[in-house]
Amino acid sequence: MNGHGIKAIYQFEMARWFRTLGQSLFTPVLSTALYFIVFGSAIGGRMGEVDGVSYAAFIVPGLIMLSILTESLSNASFGIYFPRFTGTIYEVLSAPLSPFDIVTGYVGAAATKSMIIGCVILVTARLFVDYSVQYPLVMILFLALTAVTFCLFGFILGIWADGFEKLQIVPMLVIMPLTFLGGTFYSISMLPEFWQKVTLFNPVVYLISGFRWSFFGTADVAIGVSLGAISLILLVCLAAIWWIFKTGYRLKT
Amino acid sequence: MSRPVPPNTQPIISIKDISKTYKSGVKALKPINLDIHKGEIFALLGPNGAGKTTLISIICGIVTPSSGCVTADGHDIIRDYRAARRAIGLVPQELHTDAFERVIDSVKLSRGLFGYGPNPAHIEKVLRDLSLWDKRTAKIQELSGGMKRRLMIAKALSHEPKILFLDEPTAGVDVELRQDMWEMVRKLRESGVTIILTTHYIEEAEEMADRVGVISKGELVLVDEKAALMRKLGKKQLTLHLREAISAVPEGLNGYSLELSGDGSALTYTFDGQADESGIPDLLKRLGEIGLDFKDLNTEQSSLEDIFVSLVREQRP
Numbered sequence: 001m002n003g004h005g006i007k008a009i010y011q012f013e014m015a016r017w018f019r020t021l022g023q024s025l026f027t028p029v030l031s032t033a034l035y036f037i038v039f040g041s042a043i044g045g046r047m048g049e050v051d052g053v054s055y056a057a058f059i060v061p062g063l064i065m066l067s068i069l070t071e072s073l074s075n076a077s078f079g080i081y082f083p084r085f086t087g088t089i090y091e092v093l094s095a096p097l098s099p100f101d102i103v104t105g106y107v108g109a110a111a112t113k114s115m116i117i118g119c120v121i122l123v124t125a126r127l128f129v130d131y132s133v134q135y136p137l138v139m140i141l142f143l144a145l146t147a148v149t150f151c152l153f154g155f156i157l158g159i160w161a162d163g164f165e166k167l168q169i170v171p172m173l174v175i176m177p178l179t180f181l182g183g184t185f186y187s188i189s190m191l192p193e194f195w196q197k198v199t200l201f202n203p204v205v206y207l208i209s210g211f212r213w214s215f216f217g218t219a220d221v222a223i224g225v226s227l228g229a230i231s232l233i234l235l236v237c238l239a240a241i242w243w244i245f246k247t248g249y250r251l252k253t
Numbered sequence: 254m255s256r257p258v259p260p261n262t263q264p265i266i267s268i269k270d271i272s273k274t275y276k277s278g279v280k281a282l283k284p285i286n287l288d289i290h291k292g293e294i295f296a297l298l299g300p301n302g303a304g305k306t307t308l309i310s311i312i313c314g315i316v317t318p319s320s321g322c323v324t325a326d327g328h329d330i331i332r333d334y335r336a337a338r339r340a341i342g343l344v345p346q347e348l349h350t351d352a353f354e355r356v357i358d359s360v361k362l363s364r365g366l367f368g369y370g371p372n373p374a375h376i377e378k379v380l381r382d383l384s385l386w387d388k389r390t391a392k393i394q395e396l397s398g399g400m401k402r403r404l405m406i407a408k409a410l411s412h413e414p415k416i417l418f419l420d421e422p423t424a425g426v427d428v429e430l431r432q433d434m435w436e437m438v439r440k441l442r443e444s445g446v447t448i449i450l451t452t453h454y455i456e457e458a459e460e461m462a463d464r465v466g467v468i469s470k471g472e473l474v475l476v477d478e479k480a481a482l483m484r485k486l487g488k489k490q491l492t493l494h495l496r497e498a499i500s501a502v503p504e505g506l507n508g509y510s511l512e513l514s515g516d517g518s519a520l521t522y523t524f525d526g527q528a529d530e531s532g533i534p535d536l537l538k539r540l541g542e543i544g545l546d547f548k549d550l551n552t553e554q555s556s557l558e559d560i561f562v563s564l565v566r567e568q569r570p
């Protein structure tokens with residue numbers, strides 16, 4: 001392992017982020033705050049409780065997940081796409097870094113950013129909504145697992161993409177719908193039975209459900225199933241990255 | 254300037270049967286075998302598209318070879334890539350830089366990537382040697398092209414490599430700085446660094462290199478010590494400036510390969526610099542016999558450039 005190398009990538013990526021910290025934090029915090037105002041306060045006041053939780057509180061875990069997923073994807077994909085785009089990737093490729101080192105540096109930095117954003121939103125939400133977290137350790141574990149997994153996914157995206165549009169399309173076209181349909185704003189049990197079955201093919205359901213369980217102790221699917229699902233996605237991403245470095249896909253000619 | 258290299262030293266880079274066919278089907282390198290000696294300056298010459306960058310990229314781990322193997326500093330570049338790469342610094346041909354980063358951060362990043370802990374004194378020395386110290390806190394986008402080129406060199410030197418690849422190091426660098434850069438390269442060599450450079454400026458190879466390799470269409474057509482090369486392939490020319498212009502080469506001189514200048518005032522005699530007999534005494538005697546008078550004469554040896562051009566021309570169909 002090249003510790004200095006991992007640290008160099010990590011610090012470089014974090015420094016880039018901190019330089020624009022205002023923007024980096026402001027956008028996700030603002031958009032989440034808007035959701036809280038519209039869905040939590042304005043509409044939520046007229047909604048009953050869901051699974052014994054006030055509607056405003058009910059949507060908090062899902063909205064945090066939404067931010068974590070989109071931020072992880074965009075940060076991690078941009079982090080590796082940008083050096084490919086400018087050509088500075090030559091240095092990383094010619095350095096004594098193993099695939100593990102490279103992924104740890106880039107994905108570690110991106111996941112750290114996601115975690116920071118997640119925590120900031122968590123605190124911001126508390127300004128609008130009254131809620132408490134029943135299982136903080138499980139929450140942190142879930143947050144970390146999700147951030148790492150989707151940063152890995154973002155890394156793959158950043159290597160696959162051959163233009164800036166593709167970097168934006170996937171979060172917009174895949175993550176947003178899956179998150180909205182994954183129970184951010186409703187409990188799966190509110191759906192007709194057929195759609196309940198269909199929804200179970202949406203991986204984001206398991207993320208939101210598990211995350212919500214850590215807040216309120218209730219969820220659409222058992223917490224074990226959620227953990228299993230996120231672990232499975234993690235493994236798939238790791239396998240894809242292993243293949244990328246083995247074949248040199250889009251990195252080496 | 255050239256320094257003879259002891260022939261039996263262990264090569265610092267050993268290239269065995271390296272070939273490369275790109276996915277597009279372009280055969281960029283035919284199997285290449287080459288040893289680079291420790292401490293030498295090796296110049297790789299060749300026209301556009303000859304395969305110079307491809308060869309360097311393979312050694313540095315950026316391009317995967319289609320066949321063959323390479324050892325650098327005694328380590329296989331694939332099996333033992335960490336040790337091999339730590340010994341290598343690369344200045345690529347293209348200017349790839351992070352526009353928004355500061356100069357010094359970029360150089361520190363390079364050192365870290367190559368697995369070395371911080372060493373501010375070394376970083377300062379490198380930046381000073383490359384006249385970039387005053388620019389250390391500038392954003393890279395604020396640098397001129399030549400400064401960016403020097404920054405790339407600073408990055409490559411940040412981890413004190415034993416082997417330095419310079420892919421067209423002086424492209425876009427002004428004459429004065431080019432001299433400085435050559436000076437720096439010489440100093441690096443003095444300190445034991447092996448340098449492999451590619452260039453289109455033949456004068457650069459002529460001035461700097463201990464050995465020269467000419468690559469054309471993916472084939473290494475020639476490798477030799479520069480001095481030997483110039484001696485072996487260099488043609489010599491004797492030019493006679495005539496006292497009175499003539500309209501044609503006199504019949505009495507038919508046996509010699511002579512060329513008359515356009516205005517008829519100079520005769521050029523081309524001969525093999527290696528041959529025992531240059532034929533000059535004969536020619537001069539003959540001139541006296543036919544009464545052709547000249548006021549001055551000079552001899553010229555062809556430059557590496559001429560050698561290079563004639564070699565590459567032979568390669569073309």
Ligand SMILES: Nc1ncnc2c1ncn2[C@@H]1O[C@H](COP(=O)(O)OP(=O)(O)OP(=O)(O)O)[C@@H](O)[C@H]1O
Binds near residue numbers: 253275277303
């Ligand atoms: N990534 C690539 N994919 C496909 N073909 C390539 C690639 N890189 C280079 N080539 C081709 O390989 C051949 C050798 O290119 P290379 O860049 O090694 O030449 P070079 O000697 O460095 O030329 P120059 O003096 O112009 O820099 C060229 O025909 C080029 O078009």
Ligand SMILES: [Mg+2]
Binds near residue numbers: 305306307346420
């Ligand atoms: Mg080139």
